[in-house]
Amino acid sequence: MKRTDIVDLVGSDKTNVKVNAKGWVRTKRQSKNVAFIALNDGSTIRNLQVVADVAVIGVDVLAKINTGASVSVDGILVESAGSGQANELRAENIEVLGVADPDTYPLQAKRHSLEFLREKAHLRFRTATFSAITRIRHAMIFGVHKFFNDRGFYNIHTPIITGSDAEGAGEMFRVSVLDPKTPPLDEQGNVDYSFDFFGKETNLTVSGQLEAELAALAMTKVYTFGPTFRAENSNTSRHLAEFWMIEPEVAFADIHDNMDLAENMLKFLVRYVLDNCREDIEFLDKRLKDEEMHKKAQDRSPMNLIERLEFVLAEKFERITYTEAIEVLRNSNYNKKKKFIYPIEDWGADLQSEHERYLVEKHYNKPVIITDYPKDIKAFYMKQNDDGKTVRAMDVLFPQIGEIIGGSQREEEYDKLLMRIEEMKIPIESMWWFIETRQFGTVPHSGFGLGFERLMLFVTGMGNIRDVIPFPRTPQNAEF
Ligand code: 4AD
Ligand code: MG
Numbered sequence: 001m002k003r004t005d006i007v008d009l010v011g012s013d014k015t016n017v018k019v020n021a022k023g024w025v026r027t028k029r030q031s032k033n034v035a036f037i038a039l040n041d042g043s044t045i046r047n048l049q050v051v052a053d054v055a056v057i058g059v060d061v062l063a064k065i066n067t068g069a070s071v072s073v074d075g076i077l078v079e080s081a082g083s084g085q086a087n088e089l090r091a092e093n094i095e096v097l098g099v100a101d102p103d104t105y106p107l108q109a110k111r112h113s114l115e116f117l118r119e120k121a122h123l124r125f126r127t128a129t130f131s132a133i134t135r136i137r138h139a140m141i142f143g144v145h146k147f148f149n150d151r152g153f154y155n156i157h158t159p160i161i162t163g164s165d166a167e168g169a170g171e172m173f174r175v176s177v178l179d180p181k182t183p184p185l186d187e188q189g190n191v192d193y194s195f196d197f198f199g200k201e202t203n204l205t206v207s208g209q210l211e212a213e214l215a216a217l218a219m220t221k222v223y224t225f226g227p228t229f230r231a232e233n234s235n236t237s238r239h240l241a242e243f244w245m246i247e248p249e250v251a252f253a254d255i256h257d258n259m260d261l262a263e264n265m266l267k268f269l270v271r272y273v274l275d276n277c278r279e280d281i282e283f284l285d286k287r288l289k290d291e292e293m294h295k296k297a298q299d300r301s302p303m304n305l306i307e308r309l310e311f312v313l314a315e316k317f318e319r320i321t322y323t324e325a326i327e328v329l330r331n332s333n334y335n336k337k338k339k340f341i342y343p344i345e346d347w348g349a350d351l352q353s354e355h356e357r358y359l360v361e362k363h364y365n366k367p368v369i370i371t372d373y374p375k376d377i378k379a380f381y382m383k384q385n386d387d388g389k390t391v392r393a394m395d396v397l398f399p400q401i402g403e404i405i406g407g408s409q410r411e412e413e414y415d416k417l418l419m420r421i422e423e424m425k426i427p428i429e430s431m432w433w434f435i436e437t438r439q440f441g442t443v444p445h446s447g448f449g450l451g452f453e454r455l456m457l458f459v460t461g462m463g464n465i466r467d468v469i470p471f472p473r474t475p476q477n478a479e480f
Helices: 006-010 059-063 114-119 128-150 209-219 255-276 278-293 305-314 322-330 353-364 414-423 432-436 452-460
Strands: 017-030 034-040 048-053 070-079 087-098 202-204 221-229 242-251 318-321 368-374 390-398 402-409 445-451
Touching: 006 017, 006 048, 006 087, 017 048, 017 087, 034 070, 059 087, 114 128, 128 221, 128 255, 128 278, 128 452, 202 221, 209 221, 209 242, 209 432, 209 445, 242 255, 242 452, 255 278, 255 305, 255 368, 255 390, 255 402, 255 445, 255 452, 278 305, 305 452, 318 322, 322 353, 322 368, 322 390, 353 368, 353 390, 353 402, 390 445, 402 452, 414 432, 445 452
Parallel strands: 048 087, 318 368
Antiparallel strands: 017 034, 017 070, 034 048, 070 087, 221 242, 242 445, 368 390, 390 402, 402 445
């Protein structure tokens, strides 16, 4: 018999129909005459209740059905006598596809810690929390493409292996086929990458932006959505060494157009998840409430998950300059009472996530976009302001997350860009093609990068970025 997805069975209003369901056993409760099996196939947060008469299915078969086992059930979908569900599957025949020994299967019916589940990432898709996150991640990917497709953007695949450092921060993973024991050396004793696969030093990309700019300077509206890699040693709950980034790039657009696009996109995506993932969001909302209950009262978030999502939709994001942000922070009670780990003293300091969250959660009480940062703390490609001190950067700050988007208007003037590249000692030979676009038909243009996992953290209410990507890569960890 043909298998039906469990989402269609639990949502069906048909009764007394013969169906087949396949999936993995979440729990089994058995009395003398009857067993109740909660079955899930990943298609929904809800489990299908399978009711198995011991006399019909047999004690031997039921003995093999434990948490984690995979089964195929033929039976009749009937109205449920129990209260937890509208219908249930009265089993006529159960085939055990794969057993799971209860003594060694790592996932038990009880709740496991997220830390424990990270060690079991090969199995954690089988938990309610991770299946919900997986479905939401899919919906968000789809929503991103829909947002851009509906607005006439073209998706560009930018290279993953690259010879340039887009952010100029030097935090890259080398890609090489040279023998690490006996690499060819040049006269100065340095590794001679002209013998390497590409005939030069190459790395995994930190951003698709530079190539997206090339495409935007012909196609006008483009975006990339690809994996990016950063060899920064940041062991925080917001950093991954491998993460996915969405990077739109738009010609004939200034920083204000850029802010509008960022705000519209974030609101679209938050609306999208509320509209399309309601059951999973409600489940995660409840999960977050349970988690918050275990925290000390002063550490509890004032908002539940659905409130957080609606908070973002409610108002226009606050738009301020870096200089204004520094003033607010410097004069804040937090700063005066030394509640910041990094006290705010002088103009020019980079903002830490504690400052970003203060602005969003305590001061403005809405998402904040900060523009016009000091040029010394931002990348070489950002448009320089006339003050000689700041650049047309923009960071979008969210509650709980801090920076969710980083972007800018780009420096489109050839001389100014070249000056900046020289000042920052960036090797021009790896970047000639980027600079050349400023010599031929240059135009004002802007773009930004949205960290997909930061967005996922926000929409799921999870606290650690390792739990919103299936297989996280972090310092000292590349298991699975
Ligand atoms: O601010 P970033 O470094 O900006 C860029 O890479 C630009 N080239 C983007 C552009 O203008 N096209 O990174 C952009 C976003 C951050 O705001 C953050 O959300 C995310 O990427 N991000 C990370 N997410 C997870 N782990 C990390 N290590 C991240 N680093 C940045
Ligand atoms: Mg940034």
